[in-house]
Amino acid sequence: MKQDLTIPHGALDGIEAFLRVAERRSFSAAAADLGVSPSAISQSVKALEARVGAPLFMRTTRSVGLTQAGEMFLERAAPAYAGLADAYEAARNLGNRPAGRLRINLMRGAVQPMFEPILAGFCDTYPEIELEIFGDDALSDLNAGGFDAGVRMGEALDADMIAIRLTGPFRFTVFGAPAYFERHGRPQTPAELRQHRCVRLRLASGGLIPWSFMEGNREVEVPVTGPVIVNDQAAIIMAVRSGVALGMTAEPVLQEHIERGDLEVILADRAVSTAGLFLYYPSRKQVMPKLRAFIDYARDHLPEDMAR
Structure with missing residues (x-):
């Protein structure tokens, strides 16, 4: 059976006053520590005792002591309250420093x-x-x-959404390995990609990302086919480096491979740009x-x- 963990409204009221009186064995000393009047401390403790249903303190004109119920309550309430204080402090610290x-x-x-x-x-x-x-x-x-x-x-x-720019605009470019171009040639226009082997990327939604290009001032899609479908950008680069097909991805991802000569960008003048990462x-x-x-x-x- 599911346990009800809801804390009743006001259940924590008076706990701090109780713990301080139990520690100091004095209502007036506890009041001084907490910066309130002795009558306020007394009222808080009385209200707590009423909710508990048993007296927690034995009061005389000269001393304050714990009843059996008070001892039992103190044994369980003190560590629980300390845990709450630690939780509060931990959360407060997270709000004050990078942690x-x-x-x-x-x-x-x-x-x-x-x-x-x-x-x-x-x-x-x-x-x-x-x-x-x-x-x-x-x-x-x-x-x-x-x-x-x-x-x-x-x-x-x-x-x-609150958006903060992290990068500048960048292009999505078609790229291939030298080995692919040696075997299959180099397309000169986006339309020629229909006759080439291309790696396609499947989205988490199940759809395939289209290959888009700029034609004048408008964006057009070119249907491509190929022997490989992946769901990860790193897998696109792996497949293209093997020479099996052409790929399309964000240009910054390719920079290191282009500098090494592993991959070459084509049709860059027709590439579609994005506003960048935010x-x-x-x-x-x-x-x-x-x-x-x-x-x-x-x-x-x-x-x-x-x-x-």
Whole structure:
């Protein structure tokens, strides 16, 4: 049977007064410690005794002692109250310094280019933050998933989200390996991709991401086919490097491979651009220090080719 863990309204009233009187064995001393009048302390304790249904103190003109019920109540209430005080202090400290678990939800394809350049430095700078990186190609509900923030392309965000730019605009480009071009040739227009082998990306929703290009001032889709379908950006690069097909992904992801000569970008003059990556969260409530620290560090330390 499910246990009812609801605390009755007002059940904690008078606990602090009781504990202080039990410690000091004096209503007046407890009142002085708490900065209230002795009558206020007495009324709080009497109200607590009424809720408990038994006297907690034995009172005389010269001394204050605990009854058996009071001893039993003190034995259980003192550690519980101390635990509540510790919980309050821990939560308050999290609001004052960058500490605690920081959960970031972002597209899986953005994990490597965004976090590889900053991860070690961020963890060294903020050792009290436990960073959880959650790759997720769906636009998940941050509150329902328990995330502090998400990272997505600006076009994907709802208008009611608070968005902070992390990178400048970048392009989605077609790329291939030299081995592929040697075997199958190099397409000169987006339309020629219909005759080429292409790696396609399946979304978490089940759909395949279309390949889009600029034609004048408008965006057009080109239907492509190929021998490989993946659900991860890293898998696209792996397949393309093998020479099996062409791929399409965000240009910053390819930079290292292009510099090494592993991959080559084609049709760059027809590439579609995105507004860039934004960190977002769902309300204008106060940003916790751990999230503010991440925002500032990411904006200051992301590579220049991803900078604003």
